[in-house]
Amino acid sequence: MTTAPQVDLTLSPRMTDPDWWRQAAVYQIYPRSFADSNGDGIGDLKGITAKVPYLQALGINAVWLSPFYPSALADGGYDVDDYRNVDPKLGTLADFDEMTAALHAAGIKLIADIVPNHSSDRHEWFKEALAAPKGSAARERYIFRDGKGENGELPPADWTSVFGGPAWERTTDADGTPGQWYMHIFAKEQPDLNWDNPEVREDFLKTLKFWSDRGVDGFRIDVAHALTKDLSEPLPSTAELGVEGQLLDGSHPFWDRDEVHGIYAEWRRLFNQYTPPRTAVAEAWVHASRRARYASPEGLGQAFNFDLLQADFDADAFRSIITKNLAEAEATGASSTWVFSNHDVVRHATRYGLPKALELAEATPTVAAPGADANSEEAKGQDGKAWLLAGGKPSDVDAELGLRRARAATALLLALPGSAYLYNGEELGLQEVGEIPESERQDPAFFRNPGVDIGRDGCRVPLPWTADGSSYGFGSDGAHLPQPEWFAGYAASAQDGVDGSTLEFYRSALALRTELQGAETLQWLPSAADVLHFTRPGGWHSVTNFGTTAVELPAGKVVLASAPLVDGKLPADTTAWLV
Ligand code: NOJ
Numbered sequence: 114m115t116t117a118p119q120v121d122l123t124l125s126p127r128m129t130d131p132d133w134w135r136q137a138a139v140y141q142i143y144p145r146s147f148a149d150s151n152g153d154g155i156g157d158l159k160g161i162t163a164k165v166p167y168l169q170a171l172g173i174n175a176v177w178l179s180p181f182y183p184s185a186l187a188d189g190g191y192d193v194d195d196y197r198n199v200d201p202k203l204g205t206l207a208d209f210d211e212m213t214a215a216l217h218a219a220g221i222k223l224i225a226d227i228v229p230n231h232s233s234d235r236h237e238w239f240k241e242a243l244a245a246p247k248g249s250a251a252r253e254r255y256i257f258r259d260g261k262g263e264n265g266e267l268p269p270a271d272w273t274s275v276f277g278g279p280a281w282e283r284t285t286d287a288d289g290t291p292g293q294w295y296m297h298i299f300a301k302e303q304p305d306l307n308w309d310n311p312e313v314r315e316d317f318l319k320t321l322k323f324w325s326d327r328g329v330d331g332f333r334i335d336v337a338h339a340l341t342k343d344l345s346e347p348l349p350s351t352a353e354l355g356v357e358g359q360l361l362d363g364s365h366p367f368w369d370r371d372e373v374h375g376i377y378a379e380w381r382r383l384f385n386q387y388t389p390p391r392t393a394v395a396e397a398w399v400h401a402s403r404r405a406r407y408a409s410p411e412g413l414g415q416a417f418n419f420d421l422l423q424a425d426f427d428a429d430a431f432r433s434i435i436t437k438n439l440a441e442a443e444a445t446g447a448s449s450t451w452v453f454s455n456h457d458v459v460r461h462a463t464r465y466g467l468p469k470a471l472e473l474a475e476a477t478p479t480v481a482a483p484g485a486d487a488n489s490e491e492a493k494g495q496d497g498k499a500w501l502l503a504g505g506k507p508s509d510v511d512a513e514l515g516l517r518r519a520r521a522a523t524a525l526l527l528a529l530p531g532s533a534y535l536y537n538g539e540e541l542g543l544q545e546v547g548e549i550p551e552s553e554r555q556d557p558a559f560f561r562n563p564g565v566d567i568g569r570d571g572c573r574v575p576l577p578w579t580a581d582g583s584s585y586g587f588g589s590d591g592a593h594l595p596q597p598e599w600f601a602g603y604a605a606s607a608q609d610g611v612d613g614s615t616l617e618f619y620r621s622a623l624a625l626r627t628e629l630q631g632a633e634t635l636q637w638l639p640s641a642a643d644v645l646h647f648t649r650p651g652g653w654h655s656v657t658n659f660g661t662t663a664v665e666l667p668a669g670k671v672v673l674a675s676a677p678l679v680d681g682k683l684p685a686d687t688t689a690w691l692v
């Protein structure tokens with residue numbers, strides 16, 4: 114076992130500031146698709162280390178690393194075999210330490226993804242549970258139940274998994290006869306852990322300590338609202354269940370139950386033992402009024418708000434979402450979180466360029482709609498997935514308009530108080546990849562929902578670093594998901610140093626943001642319909658034109674524009690910053 118290196122946190126004041134996370138620009142790396150150092154087609158930790166200078170030049174404050182643990186990749190790494198190790202396909206613990214040290218030396222914090230609701234079915238505990246008899250301590254770490262029906266042939270409940278199909282899977286006993294069932298909210302390779310079991314709680318504390326001791330600065334908590342469950346008999350039927358994301362009283366048998374906060378209070382005590390305290394952000398698809406509990410200082414400290422991600426490109430929608438979330442953050446002491454793209458949704462440069470009819474029909478936010486399943490892939494996709502399913506290609510999309518709006522939206526997002534979460538590749542203006550053959554798709558959401566869900570592979574295609582060469586500079590020999598030819602036009606090398614390129618636009622915006630960022634407040638200023646104008650302390654103004662005709666800019670010096678001004682005016686689908 115490698116020993117963790119001593120991380121020198123005295124490198125810069127920002128690195129020791131306990132509030133570093135409050136307004137951080139956090140860049141999400143999907144490790145298998147970022148950079149491949151050894152030519153096996155899979156991105157790895159050494160690949161990330163080699164790109165630290167790129168990350169530093171980009172101007173981000175932290176990296177959030179999606180799961181890098183040993184995994185059969187039944188769900189892109191969110192099926193973890195061993196929580197305290199590195200997937201050999203991605204490297205070793207020594208590579209992890211080297212990457213962490215390189216990030217820290219560049220002034221970049223590291224946030225690790227923690228997946229506590231379920232392990233993989235290859236985890237030692239689950240193998241033990243399958244080999245152990247009914248009622249054993251090994252089975253008590255998961256959720257095993259007898260089936261219903263004369264011979265236990267029916268699942269304990271008719272619940273559907275988030276990825277489609279049943280949420281219960283039958284096991285086979287050692288003698289080959291059908292046995293008990295286990296619960297899995299996601300794929301069948303992701304058995305749910307039993308959080309009523311103190312051993313499970315202890316083990317996760319050990320995991321959080323393990324990575325914190327190695328220098329991890331914070332954690333992103335996967336499906337943070339699912340851990341505690343009330344599975345007392347009789348289990349309700351689907352028809353009797355409340356809808357995830359819509360309940361206000363914590364009464365669903367497994368979504369957003371009040372007891373889950375007891376777990377996070379315990380985690381917080383551990384996080385606060387470190388200097389600076391470890392941070393955490395909850396992925397919790399809950400009713401907006403219940404999000405604050407996850408974000409409280411006694412809990413995880415921050416929770417994702419996916420509201421902008423689910424909104425249309427619309428001034429009124431943006432204004433009300435921003436106002437509501439800032440008020441919510443202020444009330445809890447958390448800071449707001451903003452996000453347009455991640456590894457679960459269609460990239461925003463594509464969403465905003467969908468043909469208008471589709472944009473309205475498919476991209477309408479569904480989480481807030483009564484009766485909608487907030488964790489459904491439609492809800493997360495916002496969506497464009499129906500378009501992909503129908504064989505949608507970038508040529509069907511107005512990619513130019515999509516990117517223009519994406520840049521305008523990003524400039525607005527980067528001017529907001531709170532943390533900005535960016536997804537790798539968006540700084541290149543990358544579009545979603547629609548043209549992945551069925552035989553090369555990987556996402557269980559696609560396989561468990563034939564003809565219904567296209568899945569999330571389109572935003573997980575390995576990044577183009579160079580305009581030519583094998584796998585566009587991602588590695589030296591191919592990529593685990595096929596890259597389309599049009600990726601060449603988005604390559605980082607083709608944008609580096611090029612005035613007006615999306616990469617240079619992100620670099621300028623992030624550098625300016627660092628310079629201009631002050632207290633976490635915002636003041637709306639009067640503006641024309643379809644225009645949003647706000648100011649931040651210190652006289653930083655952001656103006657976005659969501660309309661169709663150019664508008665006059667307020668007085669001030671323009672320091673950033675997401676597209677060129679026209680005759681000194683702010684054209685449609687453009688944001689400008691002024692000081
Ligand atoms: C949310 C993650 O973002 C997603 O990628 C994953 O499939 C599910 N949680 C299950 O872990």
Ligand code: CA
Nearest residue numbers: 149151155157
């Ligand atoms: Ca590799």
